[in-house]
Amino acid sequence: MADLKLRRGQIFTSFGPGSIVDFEGVGFAIKDTGCWLKPKKELALERLSQQVQGRELRGIADENDISVPVVYFPTWFHCPRCKQLQRCYKKDVNLDYGHAPKCSNSACKKSDLVPMRFVAFCDNGHLGEINWGRWAHSNTRGVEATCSREDQLEYHAGGAAGGDFDQMYVKCKACNSERNFSDLFSKPLGREIVGAKGQSCTGRQPWFTRSHEPDSCDRPMRCEPRGSTSIYLPKVLSALDISSDTSSSFGAGPTFAAHEIDVTREALQRLKDSGEVDVDIRKKRFESFLLRTANPGNFKNYLSALNFVSKKLMDVRSADEIYQLFLFVENDNEGADLEPAGENGSLQEIDEGVAQRNLLEEELTVFRNGIDVDEDNFNLSFVPIDAEYGSEAQLIFSSIGRVRRLREVRAFIGFKRGKGDRLQSSDLSKFQSWVLANECFGEGIYFELNKDMLSG
Ligand SMILES: [Zn+2]
Ligand SMILES: [Zn+2]
Ligand SMILES: [Zn+2]
Incomplete structure (x- = not known):
């Protein structure tokens, strides 16, 4: 296993838990925060904390804070010179992060191996590898050859231009079985992945160990290039720091x-x-x-x-x-508080749409109040419309507010893949009392359109 040092901002853009990162020629999957040490920076914001079941909000302080735990993904590599295709586990090659494994074929003079471009995912958010040995040994009609060797595989990436899927294929030199990529994307994967018992999906993430129970999942897995944006959709709740x-x-x-x-x-x-x-x-x-x-x-x-x-x-x-x-x-209905009881469950149970709407509604209330606010992290002042903007503006806007200072905190609750049918929690262990977060400071302008409340 390995750790990566990433800059703070990177964690939130495309390198959040569950994402796939390319670093100096090697691919990594970033583990969920259940496998992380607690980042040092406390990012207090009560109203956001409430929406993540009362968990603490924690951000990465600087380069010397925690390392981000990763696994190599995919573990299938090929040699562009001799075409050999093999799985590289850490015990087999010197795979220190940032250094691609080298081809063992002496004719290749230790040229860098390249990770395979294609990975398998499902719409419930699982991610895994395509078993290229199985691919080579199953023809397009799904009939498997009797050979199952994985040590004689070759990957041919097609002509100079590449990208033409019938010209790309995986071959077993031992039995001469081969299969091209013409239907790699057009249909769900079947025998080419090692599904969990009773299902075609692995129900797993790349960093799961043997002790992880696979999730039950009724979706098929499909193939995408590992850099495809559709296989990693981070889910974040955002809130302004308003007391x-x-x-x-x-x-x-x-x-x-x-x-x-x-x-x-x-x-x-x-x-x-x-x-x-x-x-x-x-x-x-x-x-x-x-x-x-x-x-x-x-x-x-x-x-x-x-x-x-x-x-x-x-x-x-x-x-x-x-x-x-x-x-x-x-009217006064004594004791009529009908708020649903607070639940302390998995982040997976958070309805991100409802949670984000709750946060936004609170913020809009503050803006719609039309009252100036001056707090440490929030400064809002309303502008007299007639004086500065003229009478036309009065017809269009009922209020204009200047935000001279604001602090936004974002909590990373999880990720989805593909069609996004299931939210995968950013903490799959469900044990962490904190959620990965970051903050940024800014300013802005608020406009409210002039509408009669009951018109239209
Ligand atoms: Zn080679
Ligand atoms: Zn699945
Ligand atoms: Zn074979």
């Missing part, structure tokens, strides 16, 4: 002018009386209205109110039901 006092101040402070609430209440009343409602179009607006009128005594915090309101609104079918919901959240 929870500020972000949960719904219902306190002038979030809505009193007359606006009256107008909306009347509109709701009319809607209720008419018995008609275009629920889908208006739901979003009602949601923000309900949140702003909600009685803080009913909910622990903004998140809890949001969970409750958005869940209830999903089942709403009529104006009357919306009105009832409005009365419920507005």
Whole structure:
């Protein structure tokens, strides 16, 4: 096994846990954070921490912080000179990282071996190697030869230009079986990979050892070049550093002018009386209205109110039901906190869409409040539109805010591959009390379009 020193930023761009990295001619897969030492940098942000089941947020401090654990992937290498194709485990060759293994054929004068370009993955996020011995010994009709030797394989990469799949093939010199790559991508892989018991997918990641139980998986594996972006899709939650006092101040402070609430209440009343409602179009607006009128005594915090309101609104079918919901959240319903119980489970159970939306909604509330904020990591000031921007701007924007300072923290919750049917946790061991994170600082401008809340 090996470790890599990567710069901080690289971890998040394309080199996160579960990714494949090329480094000085050798390919590596980065292990999930269950195999990592805890990075040293604490990146506190309570509201983001809450969304990752209360885990700590940890970032890589500098080059002297932890090394990133990796395994060689793929382990199949070929020699461009003599065409020999073989598996290179660490015990066989001197495979110190950054140095490609050398061809053992004396005629090749220790030329560098090259890792095979193609790997196998499934839409549930598993990743593995194609067994090139099996490939050579199965013709395109899937009939296997009796020979199963792996020590006489050759890989021919085709003409000078390369890239033509019928010109590329793997051959066994012992029995002369060979198979080209014309159908390498066009159909799911079968016998060419070593699937887990009872399934065609390996249910594994390249760094799994024998002690790892394979996942159950009903997807077939398919082939992609190992550099393909579709086989590694990092999943990250992002949050601005706004103190929870500020972000949960719904219902306190002038979030809505009193007359606006009256107008909306009347509109709701009319809607209720008419018995008609275009629920889908208006739901979003009602949601923000309900949140702003909600009685803080009913909910622990903004998140809890949001969970409750958005869940209830999903089942709403009529104006009357919306009105009832409005009365419920507005009035004092003692002990009515209906927030789902906090769960401490796998990161895999996080619904990234819901989690990210919760974070965004909190942030939007702060911006929509229209109140200047001055905190250590967040400075927002609203600009008088008429003075600086003229009367046309007033028609378009209802508010413009300048963000002079912000801190964004991103938590790496996992990755997907292919169609992304399953989130693979960034910590497959499920034991870590921390999540890999990073932070960046910046500035920006916030615009809010001028729309009547109930129009359209
Ligand atoms: Zn060679
Ligand atoms: Zn799978
Ligand atoms: Zn053979």
